[in-house]
Amino acid sequence: MFDNRKHIISALAAMTLISAPAWADVILPAPKTSAGMGVFAALNSRHSAKAGEFPLKDISKQELSNLLWAASGKNRFGKGWTVPFAMGKAPYNTIYVLDNSGVFKYNWKDNRLIMQNKRCFITTNI
Secondary structure (H helix, E strand, O other): OHHHHHHHHHHHHHHHHHOOOHHHOEEOOOOOOOOOOOHHHHHHHOOOOOHHHOOOOOOOHHHHHHHHHHHHOEEOOOOEEOOOOHHHOOOOOOOEEEEOOEEEEEEOOOOEEEEEEOOOOOOOOO
């Protein structure tokens, strides 16, 4: 009798894992790595802005993909990173993205966002 309960509990646990909120993950488009402003032009145009001068607007999935790739993406045909890591090891940093639908963790291997929490933590009161 005990052995059957163990199998039923294992089956229920497996079904729960299978039905985890994978539907909430966001697959990002491939980052665009060959266009845009050059490094020196970007440095030359860089300036500070007060909070009221900074535009509060949504960014596209493409822009988000580009930013996340710049923060911790693979480059040089998969042999290196866009940021320095010791001995070329996988990133030790974790990047979280907040939007109106919840909190996501960036998965650099698959270039996707994995939902961590459905609660919206964004406020428009600045």
